[in-house]
Amino acid sequence: MVKNSKTEKEFFSDIRERLGIVNDYLSPEETFQLCVDNKLTMHKKYLDFIEQNNIKSRTQPWFVVNKTQAEYFTDVRNEVKDFYLSSEETIELCIKERLTSLDIYLKYRNKNDSIKIKSAPWKELDKTQSEYFTDIRSKIESLYLNGDETLNLCVKNNLISEKKYRDYKKKTILKLSSQPWSLLNLSYVDFFSLVKETIESKLNKDREYRPAFLGEFSEMNKKWNTSNSKTDHKRLNADPTEWKKYHNLYTKLREAWGSDIPYKVIANELNKRPDWVVGDFGCGENLLSKEITNKVHAFDHIAIDKNVTSCDITHVPLEDNTLDVVVFSLSLMGTNYSEYFKEAHRVLKPMGVLMIAEPSTKWQDKEEDLKTKLTEAGFKLIGEIKYSERFVYIDAIKY
């Protein structure tokens, strides 16, 4: 644009006209949404952006997918989880990297402010706060994108619109050499052709993709998690289509979980005790049984095959004191989940083991309720509650 002695405005409208992308223009919020969907920016940044730009409700993304703002962001949060760290997750990462102690983390989790300040992790390590965070920053660099990095990534992934670039430039004086087309060794005409093509295909893909993941799956989860299991059991058995759809989406979602797949993690433990008789409560597609050699009694609302018994897990067709271990892998879904625990207690042998895996976000403010319900049902927690990136793993014993 400097070479052509044009104003920035003239430059961009020329390109737009030349490429005929007037109708394919992405609004700032669409651009941001694309970035979020493509894991190119953080949820927090997106929120800031919405706030700063005072975006009206009609254009807000949750409106488009027919959701409340809270539901939408829960979904987005799940999508970009790997790329955004809450302060709690940062501390967790610090533990993994041996930058702080578990003790400090637990105190932090208890949200005790005075302890938090006293035990600031940088003091323990004899560092200034700024040195400490520079260290962390370098560890999580790949997970956090600043404005410049985001822009570059967007450019490399051909996700950026000229408007976004222009807005960005208004705030930051970029050198000529850092213009995206120079960085990619492209002429600006080629650059914008690429942008146009990619945006078109991304938009088309997103339109198909978003309702499936961000819409239906969370809608179903919400429905199942906020109703009594008797209601779910009746409805799902009257028409199992909903159950099948849920499992199709759940299978797709698992692809993003890497090795942190709860039924596999639990199977690793059970493989140490092949002699134990297992009850898989809410077994879904009965995948746990395929990872272990134990005898398994598998139960779910819908029986996927003849090895599964269809029932509400508040009442399983087993005698008292028959199982060595009961597994709840992501299956504490009904509002009456305490009845699941009571039923597990009935069918477990004395000192039998309960293994639970649940999404950590679901219980982060309700962990105490969960523990109370376990105690009330006659269980005692064993060992530490374990947290992975996405899940919480709890073991308890019948006593």
Ligand SMILES: C[S@@+](CC[C@H](N)C(=O)[O-])C[C@H]1O[C@@H](n2cnc3c(N)ncnc32)[C@H](O)[C@@H]1O
């Ligand atoms: C997210 S899936 C998990 C499936 C499997 N445990 C796994 O880890 O892949 C949750 C399953 O629990 C089942 N479920 C939840 N509450 C139930 C209940 N009260 N009775 C029977 N099945 C239940 C659902 O039908 C669903 O198949």
